[in-house]
Amino acid sequence: MWTREIPFIDPVAAAARLRRLPGLAFLDSAMRHDPLGRYAIVAADPFARFRFRDGRATLDGTPVPGDPFTALRACLAPYRLEPGSEPFPGGAIGYLAYDLGAQLERVAAPARRAGLTDDIAFNLYDTALVIDHADGACRLVATGFPESDPTAQQARAEERLACFADLLGTDGSRIEPPSQPAEKLTWRSNFDRQTYEAAVEKVRAYIRAGDIYQANIAQRFTADLPAGFDPFALYRRLRDTNPATFGAYLELEGLTIASSSPERFIRLDGRHVETRPIKGTARRLDDPAADRAAAEALLASVKERAENVMIVDLLRNDLSRVCAPGSVTVPTLCGLETYANVHHLVSVVTGTLRDGLDALDLLKGTFPGGSITGAPKIRAMDIITEIEGDARELYCGAIGRIGFDGALDTSIAIRTVFMDETQAVLQAGGGVTLLSEPGPEYDETLAKAARVFEAFA
Numbered sequence: 001m002w003t004r005e006i007p008f009i010d011p012v013a014a015a016a017r018l019r020r021l022p023g024l025a026f027l028d029s030a031m032r033h034d035p036l037g038r039y040a041i042v043a044a045d046p047f048a049r050f051r052f053r054d055g056r057a058t059l060d061g062t063p064v065p066g067d068p069f070t071a072l073r074a075c076l077a078p079y080r081l082e083p084g085s086e087p088f089p090g091g092a093i094g095y096l097a098y099d100l101g102a103q104l105e106r107v108a109a110p111a112r113r114a115g116l117t118d119d120i121a122f123n124l125y126d127t128a129l130v131i132d133h134a135d136g137a138c139r140l141v142a143t144g145f146p147e148s149d150p151t152a153q154q155a156r157a158e159e160r161l162a163c164f165a166d167l168l169g170t171d172g173s174r175i176e177p178p179s180q181p182a183e184k185l186t187w188r189s190n191f192d193r194q195t196y197e198a199a200v201e202k203v204r205a206y207i208r209a210g211d212i213y214q215a216n217i218a219q220r221f222t223a224d225l226p227a228g229f230d231p232f233a234l235y236r237r238l239r240d241t242n243p244a245t246f247g248a249y250l251e252l253e254g255l256t257i258a259s260s261s262p263e264r265f266i267r268l269d270g271r272h273v274e275t276r277p278i279k280g281t282a283r284r285l286d287d288p289a290a291d292r293a294a295a296e297a298l299l300a301s302v303k304e305r306a307e308n309v310m311i312v313d314l315l316r317n318d319l320s321r322v323c324a325p326g327s328v329t330v331p332t333l334c335g336l337e338t339y340a341n342v343h344h345l346v347s348v349v350t351g352t353l354r355d356g357l358d359a360l361d362l363l364k365g366t367f368p369g370g371s372i373t374g375a376p377k378i379r380a381m382d383i384i385t386e387i388e389g390d391a392r393e394l395y396c397g398a399i400g401r402i403g404f405d406g407a408l409d410t411s412i413a414i415r416t417v418f419m420d421e422t423q424a425v426l427q428a429g430g431g432v433t434l435l436s437e438p439g440p441e442y443d444e445t446l447a448k449a450a451r452v453f454e455a456f457a
Contacts, residue, residue, distance in 0.1 A: 001081060001089050002157040004140045006165055011040035011131050012236060013175045017167050019232065021045040023123050025093040027401060028247035030239035032133055037245040040131040041088050046123035047146050050075050053118040068103060068120055069360040079145045081404040088130055090143040091403035094122035098392040101368045107381045113391035116420055121252055127160040140164050143404065178236035185223040185456050190390055197438030199387045206383055207434045214310055215374035215383050218429025219445050220390050225424055231256040234455055242340045242451035246411035248399045259416035262339050265369045265398045268359050268408040273323060273351045277311045277371035279431055280304030280345030283447040295343045299336055303435040308334050308345045314370035314377060315349045322365040323351030341451045359408035369412050372396035394418045395427035415452055426452055
């Protein structure tokens with residue numbers, strides 16, 4: 001691997017300049033937080049594209065045999081690097097759609113699927129910019145892949161470093177403000193208040209019947225996009241209205257993703273595994289005293305804490321499938337985290353990955369995240385499909401990176417918009433337990449979506 005230090009550049013400016021290349025990937029830490037929001041990663045011009053759709057894996061359009069994780073592992077294998085100090089030495093950046101879960105477990109198929117997303121889409125990047133907010137360092141890294149001959153590898157890496165440095169320039173101070181939308185979008189939902197409240201009551205009936213303890217139910221909002229709509233300008237407004245530790249902006253063929261997720265799904269650093277489930281939400285208030293009271297009430301809420309603890313137990317079980325016996329622990333239970341428009345209860349569950357397993361085994365053993373399904377997971381997924389009707393596609397899947405060094409970091413795809421040239425999709429939901437009240441549950445979905453809607457206004 002080859003590196004080049006460059007003068008500090010604002011991450012948004014870096015992403016804007018590298019947009020001139022195809023396949024921009026911007027993993028953004030718009031909300032500063034050490035260590036969660038320490039790094040921003042900007043990559044472009046991938047050398048390969050892995051896709052999994054309709055039960056078929058491809059690399060640059062050529063079929064790859066095996067299940068999705070076996071196929072992806074085979075595509076990454078030629079580019080293995082030894083772990084080092086770089087947070088991202090090159091690798092795969094992309095997403096896993098929630099509906100990939102149907103490939104991993106026996107669950108019901110949704111009645112409708114728009115078909116906007118693949119089940120898995122990862123681009124392979126040999127060159128990336130890593131911005132460290134802690135010390136202000138900006139470093140270009142290049143692997144020289146897909147070349148395998150050492151001389152050719154070095155020549156490609158040096159050429160790529162020079163190309164990216166030239167595109168990024170040396171002045172990171174000039175950033176044009178994002179353009180405003182030409183018109184306000186009209187959002188349509190597959191639920192209204194009455195039908196969503198009825199859905200909450202249906203989940204509560206399943207709980208009383210002993211089927212489940214909890215299920216996450218979401219609204220799916222869609223809007224038509226005007227000609228010439230600029231998704232990058234939308235993302236810039238979104239990171240202003242709803243800054244998050246796990247922001248992401250991805251440009252893929254025919255699909256653009258703008259995410260301001262506050263929730264880590266799963267991380268692998270060496271053999272250390274971490275997941276950070278969010279369960280429990282309270283809307284922020286303008287009055288500081290009232291806002292503090294809302295946060296304190298959330299911390300004291302029996303209902304919200306019970307919901308969080310329930311999902312922690314589920315994730316402890318999921319991690320136990322792939323972690324060393326006795327290594328799974330909960331260093332934080334129901335901690336308070338505050339974001340632009342909501343307070344959240346967040347727990348931290350950790351473990352040590354078993355010898356012989358890798359990042360893809362970890363994903364396969366834990367996907368989709370328990371915080372956005374329910375408990376028990378499989379039955380909750382069937383109930384979600386029955387009640388929501390529409391495939392979730394990207395929503396509640398995962399967005400992130402798999403390094404050539406074997407490291408992994410992904411977010412839960414919430415507060416996330418995905419778009420083609422004509423349509424935008426946003427979903428928002430919440431966990432339903434026996435203690436849930438239908439009206440407040442509906443209001444919570446709107447609170448979660450509010451700042452994303454604001455970015456479109």
